[in-house]
Each structure stands twice: as structure tokens, then as C-alpha cells.
Amino acid sequence: MKNKSKIYFPFLLGLACAAGVLLGAMLDFSSNETMFTSNPKKAKLSRLIDYIDYEYVDEVNTDSIVDVTVNRILENLDPHSVYIPKTEYANVTENMQGDFVGIGVSFYTVNDTIVVIQPLEGGPSERIGIRGGDRILYANDAQLFNKNITNDSLTSKLKGKENTKVMLTIFRKGIKELLKFDVTRARVPLKSVDAAYMLTADLGYIKINRFSETTYKEFKQSLNTLKSQGAKKIALDLRDNPGGYLSEAINMVDEFLEDGKLILFTKNKKGAIEETFSTSEGAFENNEIFVLINENSASASEIVAGAFQDNDRGTIIGRRSYGKGLVQREMELGDGSAVRLTIARYYTPTGRSIQKSYKEGNESYFKDYTSRYKNGELVYADSIHVKDSLKYVTPGGKIVYGGGGIIPDVFVPKDINFESENLSYLLRQGFLSKFVFEVLEKDRDYYNALSWKEFQQEEMITEKVVADFFQFSRELNIPMEIKEYRPLLKRYLKASMAQQLFGNDKFQRIINNDDRIIEKVIELSQTN
Incomplete structure (x- = not known):
């Protein structure tokens, strides 16, 4: 890739824009039908759709017209009020539920x-011995190979x-006869905790990719495991986490705050305020x-x-967060x-809104990421623009700011070197994963027999693998020029291999390994 294309939007940025803080259950309008029938503006829109349906000279898909109309209406509200079409709603719901029913591959x-x-992990296919590299030829009597079948x-x-x-x-390669597996479909977890392990003898690490219905349960299990392994300090990694269910985030915070501390409050258009406080249930206070x-x-x-x-608890490390302080509710x-x-705005305990304009x-x-890139704030902390009018003070006397994201207590710059960004981008697009899959396919018996300890050693x-990767990229017209970032490429390739195997x-x-923010966390944990 050429150096003139220097700015890559991180993969999860779009997801961050789509994922909202979901409050409560769906609204029930069944007992308030007048809400839909008494407004002449709604009747006007409905009548127009009927005229097009029955009188217009050409056949028109009025369903698509309605979809476009709904989208245009929401675009004039705020960036996070969005329409979820029927074709996408099941997948969106499934992703946030934390599991799905299937065979688990x-x-x-x-x-x-x-x-x-x-x-x-935790699915029925794993339990009955299906492995990476297995070819699924039939599901019952339905042939699944040599047919033009979509992923759906x-x-x-x-x-x-x-x-x-x-x-x-x-x-299965190496076995002449076809294998039969009678799989009972079951709930397969879609884990929101990506990793939980010890960084040092007393510092545990938990990586959370989103807040789904099962996040707090997964987090609590991970926290208990790390405590049993000697963790007296916890690094909670929320990088690239776009959000999700508010209740799961509150429960997590409650594990670290003593009883009666304000966690957040929300305010709707009528000015009604709802406050949420910590309880006495915390296990890591x-x-x-x-x-x-x-x-x-x-x-x-x-x-x-x-x-x-805002409660002067812990240390926030990294770079300024996205800046989304709007509360959404899904309504069918x-x-x-x-x-x-969007039904309300949320505010941190000191009263600041972190919603960016x-x-x-x-x-x-x-395109805010582009603006941050250009003004240098991803590399220099003093390039973050703050307004004195949005200055707040915590109970401990620390100055914090509203108006667009959480500014960390300890700033760690982003590596914006072109090649490093290039590799990160390709990794998120699944490019490296596809290459690694082909490498594993060349000797499945060997790779599947490896233990994690053997893999590390x-x-x-x-x-040769690196040379094959360059050839693979050229065949897909994605030329790579890696010089001093060759070790970084090797780490990404090995990580992708570990993901598919373990x-x-x-x-x-x-x-x-060699992550700047992780290194800073370890350094701070050893000096405190």
C-alpha cells in the first residue's frame, strides 16, 4: 500500500457508532394506540404510501420507500438513533444476547x-471432537459441497x-473413511471476555470486547479465577470496546466501588434524572x-x-475515548x-457529559478519528483540546473535562507509523487470518497435536512463512513493504495462528507482547 493512504479508520469505529447503551426492556405501545392514530402528520405519510401502492403508474417496492424514509428521519435526529431492518435485527439481537443456538463452529x-x-469453546462440536480443518460435506442428507450456497x-x-x-x-485429512457426528444443537456462548490471565505475579488482566447480556457473569468468573491465582491488582482492557448493555457495565463497576458511590445519572428531555449508586456487594473494593x-x-x-x-478510583490509561454519551432504547x-x-443523555458522577458534538x-x-489524527492528539497529550467551561473537579481534587470522551489520567501515544497501522488494519479485515488458515491446512495433524506450551516454544x-505471506498478499493485489516492522508482522501471524488453534x-x-499500554500498566503497578 502506498504511503499517501496514511489514515485507516479502525475496524471497530463503525461498530462503536452503532452500539448503544441499551436501557431496560422494549417499550410497549399496545395499550396506547392513540399515539399512532391521532397524529395527522403520520396519517399523511401513511396515505402517501397507499397512493403510491395503488395508483402510481409503475410497480414500486413501497417497503424500500418506508425503509429509506425511516432512515432519513433518524439521520436528522442524532448519529446514534438508527433503523435496524428485519434482515439484520436477528443478528444484532443474537450478538448482544451472548449466545446462539447451533453446532458451534x-x-x-x-x-x-x-x-x-x-x-x-463450550459448544457441542468441541464436546464431540470436531477439529479445525474438518470438511463438513453433509448436514443430514443435504449436500453442502460443490453447490452455490450462500453463507446465510x-x-x-x-x-x-x-x-x-x-x-x-x-x-478429515489422513482418514480414508468419512466420519459421522450426531450433533445436538445447543446454546453456544459468544464470549465478551476475550482474555483473562496474569500479567505479573500480582497483576491480573481482563479484556472485554463488548457489553452483552452475559458480560458481567463472564467478568465475575474471570475475576474470581485471577484472585485465586494471586491477583491483587486488575488491568481492565476496554480498548476498542464499543459498549452495549448499561446494566452489565454498572454491575462491573460495582465490584470496585464501596457502597453508596454515584456511578452515573441519566437525564431525559423532560429533565427527569435517574441516578445509579454502587451497592455493598463489591468483591474488589x-x-x-x-x-x-x-x-x-x-x-x-x-x-x-x-x-x-470521577470517584478517584484507579487509574485510566491510554488515549481519549470515543465520546458517546447518548442513551438508546430498542423499539420494535x-x-x-x-x-x-436516543431517549436520554448520561452523565458521569461529577456531572459531565462526555458526548462529543x-x-x-x-x-x-x-470522521472525528481523522480530525484527531490530523491535530496530533493521538500522539501528543497536549494536542487534546479542552474547554475551561467544561472543567469539573472530583471529590479528591482532580480536574476532569467533559465535552467529548474520557481523557485518561496517563496518556500513552498511538504508534501511527504507516506500516504498523497497515498491519493492524489488515489483521482486523481477516487478511492475516485467511493466510494462517492456509498455513495450518498444509499439516493439520502436526498443528492440531501441539500443546500451548509447545506452541510457545x-x-x-x-x-519461509513470512515469504509465503508476501506472495499471498501479492496474489491478492495487497503488496506489503515491511522493513523494521518484520517482528511485528511475525507477532501478528503467530497470534492469528494461536487464535485458530487455541x-x-x-x-x-x-x-x-510489546504493547505500549500494557507495558505502562505493568510499570505503574510495580511503582505503586
């Missing part, structure tokens, strides 16, 4: 055949109702906490960081679609 389609990347169609054949069975016919954030930490992640910072529209509508329109709002990414936890352990 991730897969690629290679040469018109489904190839298992890895069985998902494949997924529908592998998913199903809980406790239903599907007979999988599988080809007297221990040190470090919270890692960056420019893609949004919404519920900012609630966590803001609650700690009756046809399988839904709207995620959207007065210049959605396009400018979503072996030189998995040789110079899961996300091992991926994160390798990626965290």
Missing part, C-alpha cells in the same frame, strides 16, 4: 466446501432449535484497578472509565424491524 468456504476453522443458507442448515439433532458427515481505553472505547466503556475517574416496529432511539452533521461526526513463524485468549496474550 467457525468456518470458511474453501473451493465450495465448508472447512472448520475451529470448534467454538449454510448457517440456516447448521443452526436450528435447541436440543434438535443434525447428522454431520465429515472428511480495596484493590487497585487500571482501566485501559483508546479512541474506540465508547458508550458503556466510557461509563466504566468515567465512574472510576411490528414487522420484524426495530429502531434504536454532532452539530456539524453525521459525516463530520463519524516453537518458532512457528519462520522466514482461541481468543491465546491470541490476546501474544498481541499484548
